[in-house]
Amino acid sequence: xxxxxxxxxxxxxxxxxxxxxxxxxxxxxxxxxxxxxxxxxxxxxxxxxxxxxxxxxxxxxxxxxxxxxxxxxxxxxxxxxxxxxxxxxxxxxxxxxxxxxxxxxxxxxxxxxxxxxxxxxxxxxxxxxxxxxxxxxxxxxxxxxxxxxxxxxxxxxxxxxxxxxxxxxxxxxxxxxxxxxxxxxxxxxxxxxxxxxxxxxxxxxxxxxxxxxxxxxxxxxxxxxxxxxxxxxxxxxxxxxxxxxxxxxxxxxxxxxxxxxxxxxxxx
Amino acid sequence: xxxxxxxxxxxxxxxxxxxxxxxxxxxxxxxxxxxxxxxxxxxxxxxxxxxxxxxxxxxxxxxxxxxxxxxxxxxxxxxxxxxxxxxxxxxxxxxxxxxxxxxxxxxxxxxxxxxxxxxxxxxxxxxxxxxxxxxxxxxxxxxxxxxxxxxxxxxxxxxxxxxxxxxxxxxxxxxxxxxxxxxxxxxxxxxxxxxxxxxxxxxxxxxxxxxxxxxxxxxxxxxxxxxxxxxxxxxxxxxxxxxxxxxxxxxxxxxxxxxxxxxxxxxx
Amino acid sequence: xxxxxxxxxxxxxxxxxxxxxxxxxxxxxxxxxxxxxxxxxxxxxxxxxxxxxxxxxxxxxxxxxxxxxxxxxxxxxxxxxxxxxxxxxxxxxxxxxxxxxxxxxxxxxxxxxxxxxxxxxxxxxxxxxxxxxxxxxxxxxxxxxxxxxxxxxxxxxxxxxxxxxxxxxxxxxxxxxxxxxxxxxxxxxxxxxxxxxxxxxxxxxxxxxxxxxxxxxxxxxxxxxxxxxxxxxxxxxxxxxxxxxxxxxxxxxxxxxxxxxxxxxxxx
Numbered sequence: 130x131x132x133x134x135x136x137x138x139x140x141x142x143x144x145x146x147x148x149x150x151x152x153x154x155x156x157x158x159x160x161x162x163x164x165x166x167x168x169x170x171x172x173x174x175x176x177x178x179x180x181x182x183x184x185x186x187x188x189x190x191x192x193x194x195x196x197x198x199x200x201x202x203x204x205x206x207x208x209x210x211x212x213x214x215x216x217x218x219x220x221x222x223x224x225x226x227x228x229x230x231x232x233x234x235x236x237x238x239x240x241x242x243x244x245x246x247x248x249x250x251x252x253x254x255x256x257x258x259x260x261x262x263x264x265x266x267x268x269x270x271x272x273x274x275x276x277x278x279x280x281x282x283x284x285x286x287x288x289x290x291x292x293x294x295x296x297x298x299x300x301x302x303x304x305x306x307x308x309x310x311x312x313x314x315x316x317x318x319x320x321x322x323x324x325x326x327x328x329x330x331x332x333x334x335x336x337x338x339x340x341x342x343x344x345x346x347x348x349x350x351x352x353x354x355x356x357x358x359x360x361x362x363x364x365x366x367x368x369x370x371x372x373x374x375x376x377x378x379x380x381x382x383x384x385x386x387x388x389x390x391x392x393x394x395x396x397x
Numbered sequence: 398x399x400x401x402x403x404x405x406x407x408x409x410x411x412x413x414x415x416x417x418x419x420x421x422x423x424x425x426x427x428x429x430x431x432x433x434x435x436x437x438x439x440x441x442x443x444x445x446x447x448x449x450x451x452x453x454x455x456x457x458x459x460x461x462x463x464x465x466x467x468x469x470x471x472x473x474x475x476x477x478x479x480x481x482x483x484x485x486x487x488x489x490x491x492x493x494x495x496x497x498x499x500x501x502x503x504x505x506x507x508x509x510x511x512x513x514x515x516x517x518x519x520x521x522x523x524x525x526x527x528x529x530x531x532x533x534x535x536x537x538x539x540x541x542x543x544x545x546x547x548x549x550x551x552x553x554x555x556x557x558x559x560x561x562x563x564x565x566x567x568x569x570x571x572x573x574x575x576x577x578x579x580x581x582x583x584x585x586x587x588x589x590x591x592x593x594x595x596x597x598x599x600x601x602x603x604x605x606x607x608x609x610x611x612x613x614x615x616x617x618x619x620x621x622x623x624x625x626x627x628x629x630x631x632x633x634x635x636x637x638x639x640x641x642x643x644x645x646x647x648x649x650x651x652x653x654x655x656x657x658x659x660x661x662x663x664x665x
Numbered sequence: 666x667x668x669x670x671x672x673x674x675x676x677x678x679x680x681x682x683x684x685x686x687x688x689x690x691x692x693x694x695x696x697x698x699x700x701x702x703x704x705x706x707x708x709x710x711x712x713x714x715x716x717x718x719x720x721x722x723x724x725x726x727x728x729x730x731x732x733x734x735x736x737x738x739x740x741x742x743x744x745x746x747x748x749x750x751x752x753x754x755x756x757x758x759x760x761x762x763x764x765x766x767x768x769x770x771x772x773x774x775x776x777x778x779x780x781x782x783x784x785x786x787x788x789x790x791x792x793x794x795x796x797x798x799x800x801x802x803x804x805x806x807x808x809x810x811x812x813x814x815x816x817x818x819x820x821x822x823x824x825x826x827x828x829x830x831x832x833x834x835x836x837x838x839x840x841x842x843x844x845x846x847x848x849x850x851x852x853x854x855x856x857x858x859x860x861x862x863x864x865x866x867x868x869x870x871x872x873x874x875x876x877x878x879x880x881x882x883x884x885x886x887x888x889x890x891x892x893x894x895x896x897x898x899x900x901x902x903x904x905x906x907x908x909x910x911x912x913x914x915x916x917x918x919x920x921x922x923x924x925x926x927x928x929x930x931x932x933x
Contacts, residue, residue: 130418134408138852140670140697140711147718150666150694157694158418158425161408166853167910175408182415182528194910195887257900260718316406317434351463364525374435374462398686402676426686426693429676443676450683450796584674585702619734632793642703642730 130186131271134160134176136193137259144257145264149189152268158183163316164192169219169295171313171385174321177223177297178365181230185209187275189267191259192219202247202262203292204270204278207231211275213267215258216246218295244289245278300324307391311383312367318376319369320383324391326362331393336360338392339370339381346393350374360391398454399539402428402444404461405527412525413532417457420536426451431584432460437487437563439581439653442589445491445565446633449498453477455543457535459527460487470515470530471560472538472546475499479543481535483526484514486563512557513546568592575659579651580635586644587637588651592659594630599661604628606660607638607649614661618642628659666722667807670696670712672729673795680793681800685725688804694719699852700728705755705831707849707921710857713759713833714901717766721745723811725803727795728755738783738798739828740806740814743767747811749803751794752782754831780825781814836860843927847919848903854912855905856919860927862898867929872896874928875906875917882929886910896927 131149135142142162149157160179165171172192180188191214201216205224208231212220221239228238235241249262256262266284273281300309300323309324329337329346336345337360344358353359355374358381363369368391371377383389399417403410410430417425428447433439440460448456459482469484473492476499480488489507496506503509517530524530534552541549568577568591577592597605597614604613605628612626621627623642626649631637636659639645651657667685671678678698685693696715701707708728716724727750737752741760744767748756757775764774771777785798792798802820809817836845836859845860865873865882872881873896880894889895891910894917899905904927907913919925 132411132415134411139699140715141851143668143670143694143696143715144718146694147668147715147720151718151720158411158414159427159695160411163407179408179411179415182412182419184415184419260900315409364528400679400683402679426679426682427695428679431675447676447679447683450680450687452683452687583677617734619731632796 130158130184131155131189131267132158132160132180132183132186133189134164134179135162135191135259136164136166136172137162137191141257141259144260145189148260148264149268152265153271155187155268155271158186160190165313165385166192167194168385169194169217170297172219173222173295174297174312176219177226180210180212180223181226185275187211187213187267187271189263190214190220190223191263193217193258200293202249202258202266203287204245204247204266204284205289206243206245206275206278207241209275211270211278213263213270215263216293218293221292221294222297239289242289244287244292245284246287248283248285298323302328305393307368307393309389309391311385311387311389313385314378314383318378319363319371320377320381321363321365322368322370322389322391324368324389326366326368328391329360329368329393330362331395333395334393335396336394337368338394340390342381343394344370398426398452399423399457399535400426400428400448400451400454401457402432402447403430403459403527404432404434404440405430405459409525409527412528413457416528416532417536420533421539423455423536423539428458433581433653434460435462436653437462437485438565440487441490441563442565442580444487445494448478448480448491449494453543455479455481455535455539457531458482458488458491459531461485461526468561470517470526470534471555472513472515472534472552473557474511474513474543474546475509477543479538479546481531481538483531484561486561489560489562490565507557510557512555512560513552514555516551516553566591570596573661573663575636575661577657577659579653579655579657581653582646582651586646587631587639588645588649589631589633590636590638590657590659592636592657594634594636596659597628597636597661598630599663601663602661603664604662605636606662608658610649611662612638666694666720667691667803668694668696668716668719668722668724670700670716670724670726670728671698671795672700672702672708673698673727677793677795680796681725684796684800685804688801689807691723691804691807696726701849701921702728703730704921705730705753706833708755709758709831710833710848712755713762716746716748716759717762721811723747723749723803723807725799726750726756726759727799729753729794736829738785738794738802739823740781740783740802740820741825742779742781742811742814743777745811747806747814749799749806751799752829754829757828757830758833775825778825780823780828781820782823784819784821834859838864841929841931843904843929845925845927847921847923847925849921850914850919854914855899855907856913856917857899857901858904858906858925858927860904860925862902862904864927865896865904865929866898867931869931870929871932872930873904874930876926878917879930880906
């Protein structure tokens with residue numbers, strides 16, 4: 130199986146699929162092609178949250194704000210999964226998550242990520258790296274087999290620690306106060322912060338202030354009237370700032386990367 | 398074959414597909430992931446109009462305005478098809494349509510729909526029901542076989558009549574007047590009403606009034622100038638209020654659920 | 666393999682896929698369903714740029730501004746590829762490109778395109794040609810085999826030269842001046858002209874004027890600051906007018922079909 134995620138919109142991914150299917154009979158599954166374009170953080174978040182649900186596969190994942198500049202093409206192998214894409218950090222959080230899922234919780238998950246660089250020549254400004262470099266590489270990895278990546282021409286092992294890294298920021302929780310950040314806004318306008326859900330899952334927490342504005346803490350959107358804001362724990366395990374049948378990003382005035390301060394209130 | 402329709406946008410459906418493909422080798426076909434979000438009616442319409450074109454399959458169809466609240470997960474079996482989703486009525490019209498297609502026109506099509514409930518535990522507020530309940534259930538139904546749904550653990554038969562139902566409204570036609578409703582607006586702005594096409598297919602009908610405004614009745618958009626309105630019979634068999642190379646919803650000021658009164662005019 | 670490209674949006678393509686999968690077990694690959702709707706030129710461009718990357722396949726490609734009017738349904742065979750769609754010219758440029766790829770550069774590529782017409786009856790205004798005519802035809806071509814199209818009922822050979830043609834316009838280059846046209850704007854706002862990349866790839870070309878406005882010529886977006894315009898050679902081999910992390914169409918005020926005059930400047 131070969132999954133394919135990108136920020137390519139439409140119809141560019143089809144050319145990549147054509148190239149891939151010219152090299153392999155693998156089942157190809159589209160993940161999404163509207164990943165955040167200018168944000169390694171947003172792309173890294175979605176890849177980490179989605180790809181681990183797949184069975185062992187080669188994951189072609191190309192989010193590339195620096196397209197056209199010099200950056201290596203890499204393969205990260207974790208257990209029976211391989212990730213193929215540019216060396217810009219977007220693949221690192223999902224690689225670590227895959228270590229947790231495949232190997233177990235580890236202090237240094239990066240030690241369980243095997244890394245390779247793919248040599249490529251880039252003579253022309255007309256190169257579309259997804260189509261001309263990453264797609265073929267992913268197909269070749271699939272054909273060689275995830276455990277034989279090293280046998281491919283133009284592929285050589287590198288130190289994982291020497292690759293570009295990206296770490297999703299963590300929130301600071303002190304007593305009833307959490308200082309965090311907006312990781313992403315999903316396409317329904319839900320504001321996904323990096324404050325762990327446990328912050329509001331404590332018994333007795335009935336409301337939080339979001340940058341000073343008080344909203345109820347609920348288990349479901351339907352608990353508030355349409356158009357009304359709420360805080361809830363989303364499916365990613367983080368606190369989300371949402372609006373029932375509306376857009377949380379607009380109601381709260383929050384965008385990806387914004388700092389957010391939450392204060393929890395208990396029902397005494 | 399397993400089809401998958403939802404209101405999940407992007408990239409949430411990919412996590413569901415990952416879960417499904419971890420449990421079955423079935424061919425998975427995306428139907429659409431932009432079904433109307435807050436409208437059982439709109440979702441029910443599209444599912445009914447699209448799914449019957451597929452060969453026998455397990456249809457995972459999750460449109461879920463009440464996500465997070467208590468509602469059962471159900472399987473509806475009709476002939477060689479199975480529908481899997483929340484018990485909110487959205488699956489009922491397509492189930493009846495499948496009866497017509499698989500069994501034949503019947504006075505009580507619901508009698509030919511076999512229903513099952515899927516028990517699930519929902520301990521955490523972080524549950525994403527599509528990924529954690531409905532996706533696995535659809536994969537399991539596929540693996541068990543549509544005719545052996547009842548053999549699955551956590552699945553038990555229920556009375557179809559006890560499930561939530563939703564009936565698409567029907568229009569009232571009296572002489573040259575039809576009182577109906579807008580069922581959906583498609584993503585090109587075509588306004589699909591529930592007035593049967595036969596209302597304007599009669600020989601000699603050259604125009605209709607739509608809430609009093611007179612527009613020509615045509616067989617194709619191209620019969621009127623770009624930007625001009627028309628009424629036509631769409632591919633669903635209903636009267637549509639459209640604009641050639643434009644948006645009917647804006648020109649007619651009509652939205653899903655709006656009442657609409659048509660008066661037909663004959664060329665004498 | 667059967668690829669499927671259209672301007673049908675969502676969820677209409679799913680009904681077509683259902684029909685296709687009822688007739689063939691072929692692998693079905695979505696190309697795009699948001700091809701330009703009212704523009705044969707735009708659709709012809711994307712089909713030509715994308716489909717040749719696929720391995721031999723039946724390509725169902727329905728872009729149909731004249732839907733509902735009389736136009737033939739055609740199959741174009743080029744080597745091991747077959748193209749199925751309406752006879753409106755949109756398939757002709759990709760057919761010629763496939764000749765170049767499959768047969769080689771030829772003075773008269775159309776001579777290497779074998780054409781067939783598909784007879785269909787269209788009794789009802791409720792016909793959705795993608796679902797009711799082109800989809801079934803593509804599936805049948807796949808089942809018959811690309812080299813046995815002529816054996817199908819309702820299919821008869823026609824002269825390629827008698828079909829509707831569409832030729833993508835070519836730019837006129839005179840010295841340091843190119844007069845061209847905007848072919849398409851991609852969904853990131855990049856303005857793709859028909860001026861060949863060679864116009865600015867010459868050593869020493871550091872800037873072009875676009876309708877009089879001077880912008881730098883760069884190999885990558887990242888060479889200019891975010892929000893700044895540039896000219897570059899895109900992956901299609903044409904000059905594009907783009908903005909780093911922004912929309913070129915808005916910055917340059919250019920739309921598909923607009924005439925554009927480029928003047929190149931050399932660094933002496």
